[in-house]
Each structure stands twice: as C-alpha cells, then as structure tokens.
Amino acid sequence: MARIRTIKPEFFTSDDICALSPLARLLYVGLWCEADREGRLVWTPGVLKRRYLPDDSCDIEALCTELTARGLIRLYGDGLACIPSFARHQQVNIREAQSKLPAPSGEPQCSSPLGREEGKEREGEGTDGTRAHPLPPDWKPDEEDLAWAASARPDLDRAFLDGESERFRNHALANRRTAHRWGPAWRIWISKAHGATERPGENRKGVLAGRSAAGENLVDRESDAQWNARLARYRPGKFWLEGDWGPRPESGRSRVPAQLLAAWRQRQEAA
Numbered sequence: 001m002a003r004i005r006t007i008k009p010e011f012f013t014s015d016d017i018c019a020l021s022p023l024a025r026l027l028y029v030g031l032w033c034e035a036d037r038e039g040r041l042v043w044t045p046g047v048l049k050r051r052y053l054p055d056d057s058c059d060i061e062a063l064c065t066e067l068t069a070r071g072l073i074r075l076y077g078d079g080l081a082c083i084p085s086f087a088r089h090q091q092v093n094i095r096e097a098q099s100k101l102p103a104p105s106g107e108p109q110c111s112s113p114l115g116r117e118e119g120k121e122r123e124g125e126g127t128d129g130t131r132a133h134p135l136p137p138d139w140k141p142d143e144e145d146l147a148w149a150a151s152a153r154p155d156l157d158r159a160f161l162d163g164e165s166e167r168f169r170n171h172a173l174a175n176r177r178t179a180h181r182w183g184p185a186w187r188i189w190i191s192k193a194h195g196a197t198e199r200p201g202e203n204r205k206g207v208l209a210g211r212s213a214a215g216e217n218l219v220d221r222e223s224d225a226q227w228n229a230r231l232a233r234y235r236p237g238k239f240w241l242e243g244d245w246g247p248r249p250e251s252g253r254s255r256v257p258a259q260l261l262a263a264w265r266q267r268q269e270a271a
Contacts, residue, residue, distance in 0.1 A: 002051070005032040005090055016070055019184035021239045023058050024066040031073065031083065032090065038099040039086025043079050057250065058237025069144075076104040132178035141165060145183050149190055152239060154229030156193065164193050191241065227256050231264045 007029060011017055017025055030052030035041045049060040067073040075081050080101055141149070141161075149161055156164070168189045171177070179185045234240060236250045246255035249264055256264070 002033040003036075003096065004093075005029075007032075008089060015179055015181050015184035016072060019070070019187050020066055021063070023053060023056060023237060024063045027052055027060075027063050028067055028072060031067075032086070035083055035086060036099040036101065037092040037096045038101070038103070039083040039090075040099055040101040040103075041081055041083075042101070043075055043081040056237060059235055062235075062238060074104070077102065080104075132180050134176065134178055135169060135172040135182055137169070137173065139169060139182055141186050142183065145186055148187055151233055152187075152241060153190055153193070155226050156190070160193075161190065164190060224257065224260060227260050231256065231260065234264075236268070 017028070020028070027048070030048070031041065034048065034051070045060045045064050048064075049058075053060070053063075064073070068075060071084065073081050074084055082104060146161070149156065165186065168186055172182075172185075177185075230240075230245060231249065234249065236248070240248050242248065247253040249256055249261055254261055
C-alpha cells in the first residue's frame with residue numbers, strides 16, 4: 001500500500017542522488033511511498049516496476065542495483081528491504097499503522113528514532129550519517145568510478161581522465177570543498193568535462209552551432225568507434241547522456257549513424 005511521503009529541496013543536489021540515473025532517482029522516491037513507517041518493504045522488483053515506472057522502458061533490475069550498490073536500499077531476510085535513512089528524512093503520521101515486517105536480524109534498526117523533526121538533521125551530516133570532509137590530497141577515483149566513466153564517457157581515455165582527476169583535486173583543495181562522498185562529485189565533474197577533441201577555451205554549444213551552420217552534422221563529428229563504445233552496453237532505459245549524445249537510440253530521433261543504429265537494433269532483437 002502506497003503512503004504519502006515528503007521530499008526535501010536538498011534531495012536534488014545530494015551527491016548520492018546526483019550519481020544515480022534519472023529513473024533510479026524516481027524509483028527511489030517511489031520506494032519511500034512503498035515503505036512502511038519503519039522504512040521497510042517487500043522487495044519485489046517486478047511489482048515495483050509496475051507500480052512506480054509503469055510506462056517506462058527500463059531494466060528494473062539494473063535500477064534496483066544502482067540503489068543497493070550505493071547503500072540507499074539495504075536487502076535482508078527473505079525478500080525484504082529497508083531504507084537506512086528513512087526516519088531521518090520522513091515525518092510519519094502518528095496514525096499510520098505499525099510495521100508488520102521484521103527488522104533486519106543482526107543489524108541496527110534501519111530507522112532512527114521518530115522524534116527527530118523533518119528537516120532537522122544535524123548540520124553537515126549526510127544521508128548515511130557521515131559528515132562532510134575535505135578531499136584527501138591522495139584521493140583517486142576507485143574502480144567503480146572508472147567503470148562508470150568508461151560507460152558514460154567512452155570518448156575520454158585513461159590519460160584524459162587522469163588529467164581531469166588532477167584538475168578535480170586541485171579545484172577541490174584550492175576552494176576548500178567538502179563532501180560526504182567524493183566519488184559522486186568526481187562523476188559530476190567528468191560528466192561535464194570537454195572531450196579531448198575540443199580545444200581549451202572553446203564553448204561546446206557555440207562550436208557545435210557553428211559547425212552545424214557550416215553544414216557539418218554532429219554525427220559526422222564523432223567517430224564510429226565512439227558510437228560503438230556507447231552502444232556496446234546500452235539497453236533501452238539505461239544510462240544515456242542525452243545532453244551530449246542526443247536522443248536515445250530507441251527514441252526514433254537518435255543521432256547515431258543509421259548503419260550503427262540498425263546493427264544495434266538487430267542485437268536487441270536477438271537478445
């Protein structure tokens with residue numbers, strides 16, 4: 001049974017949330033409605049897909065994995081789950097029924113005491129209870145971050161990523177930035193990085209507009225190898241940088257070269 005829940009403005013700029021794909025963010029909000037007053041729910045991805053993403057063509061298992069991998073959802077017992085930060089960010093109606101689901105065995109309760117008022121978490125505390133901290137001088141992106149970059153930005157090679165990581169560190173240290181988790185902040189930085197084919201100081205939109213006016217199409221500007229790298233792991237509904245790569249391959253308005261798009265569709269039909 002779905003319940004009425006609240007959402008805070010800072011949700012949209014949280015490091016953990018910004019690192020999720022758009023549909024994973026929407027699913028996460030839907031799970032708040034699914035959870036009982038203790039933040040517990042029955043974990044049935046197929047049912048959750050029909051309830052909260054009924055008209056979206058997406059891989060529900062992949063979206064669920066995004067949430068569990070980041071600790072936003074914790075699985076336990078026989079087909080159960082809980083939201084660790086639920087009570088910290090929700091003010092439950094006192095008339096709402098008590099939870100009928102068992103608490104995780106051998107683990108702390110998923111919920112915090114309900115006495116804390118909505119929006120009153122301790123200053124500087126993240127959704128997982130950690131406090132924001134400066135970037136360690138020797139910080140580097142981990143294997144999970146690099147795997148994300150290979151999928152989200154296949155146009156950037158390792159040398160380019162190393163250079164951007166150094167710029168990221170210098171910027172964070174020089175500006176005394178703090179974060180609860182630095183991986184998501186690095187991903188946002190990389191997602192906005194200019195590719196190696198762009199000259200420093202060029203405005204990406206201006207360059208593309210000028211080339212378009214000169215008759216050069218965006219598809220021609222990017223190599224088949226780049227498109228193939230983007231399509232290799234892509235499935236409908238999964239991560240796709242529409243702002244950089246244009247509409248999704250399944251949209252009917254894709255910028256992917258026709259020959260490569262046809263080959264990708266054949267692979268999808270055969271899968």
